[in-house]
Amino acid sequence: MRDAIKGRRSVRSFRDEHIPEEHLRLVLEAGVWAPSGGNAQPWEFVVVREESTIEKIKLFSPGLFGNPDVIVVLCVNKRRVRGGKHEELIALMDVAMAAQNMMLVAYSLGVGSCPIASFNKSAIKELLEIPEHVDPVLMLSLGYPDEWPKPPKKRPLEEVTHYEKY
Numbered sequence: 001m002r003d004a005i006k007g008r009r010s011v012r013s014f015r016d017e018h019i020p021e022e023h024l025r026l027v028l029e030a031g032v033w034a035p036s037g038g039n040a041q042p043w044e045f046v047v048v049r050e051e052s053t054i055e056k057i058k059l060f061s062p063g064l065f066g067n068p069d070v071i072v073v074l075c076v077n078k079r080r081v082r083g084g085k086h087e088e089l090i091a092l093m094d095v096a097m098a099a100q101n102m103m104l105v106a107y108s109l110g111v112g113s114c115p116i117a118s119f120n121k122s123a124i125k126e127l128l129e130i131p132e133h134v135d136p137v138l139m140l141s142l143g144y145p146d147e148w149p150k151p152p153k154k155r156p157l158e159e160v161t162h163y164e165k166y
Ligand SMILES: Cc1cc2nc3c(=O)[nH]c(=O)nc-3n(C[C@H](O)[C@H](O)[C@H](O)COP(=O)(O)O)c2cc1C
Pocket: 008, 009, 010, 011, 012, 062, 063, 064, 065, 114, 115, 116, 117, 118, 119, 151, 152
């Protein structure tokens, strides 16, 4: 698991190869096993495999690079979230944890991924017919990497960790 955590990289260039359906399912399933505040599980996942739809998504997604085999759009279902800014933030954390689970399982299957927040939400809602009460918050691109990128600089543990008091 530690290897997966350290080995996973954001991948922005993919080979022209398909992820088997059963592997994609394992990736998606990892999402539903994420922890969730109050166990609300406010997530919805829209899976896009159709090449022509992916091409359309690219047109309004400046943060999407390469030609992924699959795009998963992770959404918050507002009907599963109690009102208030705090609950909205919790729902975002839930979805982020689902996304990380998915990326780690993808990595364990040799599949590269990239989280993408830079996309036009109203455009994706319209294209994928996402209902009003469902908010797309993050996309994951998935595919076999051309190569695994080198690790970016990470802030050292000593710099970010504060023992007992800040
Ligand atoms: C919430 C979030 C949003 C991100 N949005 C984008 C994006 O729109 N486009 C992109 O290429 N990468 C995006 N990334 C990937 C980051 O750039 C990447 O995680 C960071 O550079 C560290 O690299 P690593 O993932 O290989 O460790 C995003 C990452 C996170 C966590």
